[in-house]
Amino acid sequence: MAGKTDTKLTRREKAAILLIAIGKNQAAQIFKYLTEEEIATLTLAITTTTKVTKEESDSVLAEFLETCLAQKYISEGGLDYARGVLKKALGDNKAGEILDKLTETLQVRPFEFVRKADTMQIVHLVANENPQTIALLMSYLEPKKAASVLAALPVDLQVDVVTRMANMESVIPEYIREAEMILEQRLAKMGMSDQTTVGGIDSVVKIINSVDRGTEKNILESLDIVDPDLSENIKKNMFVFEDIAKLSNQAIQRVLKDVQQNDIAIALKGANEEVKGIIMSNLSKRLQEMIADDLQVMGPMRIKDVEDAQQKIVNAVRSLEESGEIIVSRGDASDVLL
Numbered sequence: 001m002a003g004k005t006d007t008k009l010t011r012r013e014k015a016a017i018l019l020i021a022i023g024k025n026q027a028a029q030i031f032k033y034l035t036e037e038e039i040a041t042l043t044l045a046i047t048t049t050t051k052v053t054k055e056e057s058d059s060v061l062a063e064f065l066e067t068c069l070a071q072k073y074i075s076e077g078g079l080d081y082a083r084g085v086l087k088k089a090l091g092d093n094k095a096g097e098i099l100d101k102l103t104e105t106l107q108v109r110p111f112e113f114v115r116k117a118d119t120m121q122i123v124h125l126v127a128n129e130n131p132q133t134i135a136l137l138m139s140y141l142e143p144k145k146a147a148s149v150l151a152a153l154p155v156d157l158q159v160d161v162v163t164r165m166a167n168m169e170s171v172i173p174e175y176i177r178e179a180e181m182i183l184e185q186r187l188a189k190m191g192m193s194d195q196t197t198v199g200g201i202d203s204v205v206k207i208i209n210s211v212d213r214g215t216e217k218n219i220l221e222s223l224d225i226v227d228p229d230l231s232e233n234i235k236k237n238m239f240v241f242e243d244i245a246k247l248s249n250q251a252i253q254r255v256l257k258d259v260q261q262n263d264i265a266i267a268l269k270g271a272n273e274e275v276k277g278i279i280m281s282n283l284s285k286r287l288q289e290m291i292a293d294d295l296q297v298m299g300p301m302r303i304k305d306v307e308d309a310q311q312k313i314v315n316a317v318r319s320l321e322e323s324g325e326i327i328v329s330r331g332d333a334s335d336v337l338l
Contacts, residue, residue, distance in 0.1 A: 016045035119148040135164035265294040270306035
C-alpha cells in the first residue's frame with residue numbers, strides 16, 4: 001500500500017490507517033461498537049497494512065476530522081447549515097468536496113425534523129396517531145426524550161407502544177417515508193417546527209445547581225420574599241445543603257465517605273442544630289470526637305469558607321445521585337440507597 005495517494009486508498013484501507021494512527025487504546029474503544037464481521041474485516045486490513053507514509057496518515061486523519069465536523073453541523077442544523085458553515089471555514093470547493101463524499105454514504109436519520117420539538121409538542125403531534133406509528137417515531141428519538149414522551153402518553157397507550165417497539169424488527173422504507181411526510185406536515189401546521197424549549201424550572205434548577213453556595217442562598221432567600229411559590233417549586237426540584245436532614249442514614253453515611261473531615265467540620269460551623277445533629281450521628285464514634293475537637297478549637301470562619309464546605313457536601317450528593325448510587329426524591333418523599 002506504500003506510495004498510494006489518498007484518492008487511491010479504499011475506505012477499508014483508510015479505516016485501517018485511522019485505527020493505526022489513533023493508537024490501540026482508542027481503536028479498542030471503537031471496536032466495542034462494531035459487529036464481529038466488521039472487527040474481523042478491519043483486523044485483516046490492519047494486519048496487511050505494512051507501511052503507511054506520513055502524508056497518507058495525515059490525509060486520512062484530516063478527512064476523518066472534516067467528516068466528523070460535517071456530520072456534527074448536519075445534526076445541529078441540517079445539510080444547508082452544514083454547507084454554510086463549511087463554506088465559511090474552508091471555501092466553496094472544499095466544502096462541496098467534503099459534503100459530496102459524506103452524502104455518498106450518509107443516511108439522514110428518519111424523523112430528524114422532530115429533533116427540535118420538546119416533549120409536549122411531540123405528544124400533541126402523535127395525539128391521534130395509531131400506536132404503530134408512535135412506536136416507529138419513538139424508536140428514532142433519543143432515549144431521554146422518548147422516555148419523557150412515553151410518560152406523557154395515556155397509560156393504556158404506553159403499554160401498546162412499548163410492546164410494538166419491542167417487537168419491531170424491520171419496517172418498509174416506504175412506510176417510514178410516508179409517516180415522516182405526514183408528521184412533518186402536521187408539525188408545520190401546528191407552527192412548532194422551529195420552536196425549542198427554553199427557560200422553565202428545569203433550566204433555573206440547572207443554573208442554580210451550578211453556582212456557588214453564597215449565590216444560591218441569596219437567590220433562594222430573595223425569592224422567598226418576592227415569589228414564595230416559585231421559590232418552593234425550585235427547591236422541590238433541587239438539592240440544597242439543608243436537605244441533608246431529609247436523607248436516610250444510609251445515604252448520609254455514603255455521602256460523608258466522599259467528603260474530607262476538615263470540610264465536614266467547617267460545613268457544620270454554619271449548620272443549624274438539626275442538620276448538625278443528623279450529620280454527627282451518622283459519623284463513626286471516633287470521627288465524631290475528632291470533629292467535635294475541631295469545632296472547639298476552630299476560630300471564627302469566613303462565611304464564604306463555610307458555604308464552600310457545605311457546597312462540597314451538596315456536590316457529593318448530586319454526584320452520587322447522577323452516578324445512580326443514591327436516588328434523591330424531590331419534595332417530601334424520602335430517598336433510597338441502591
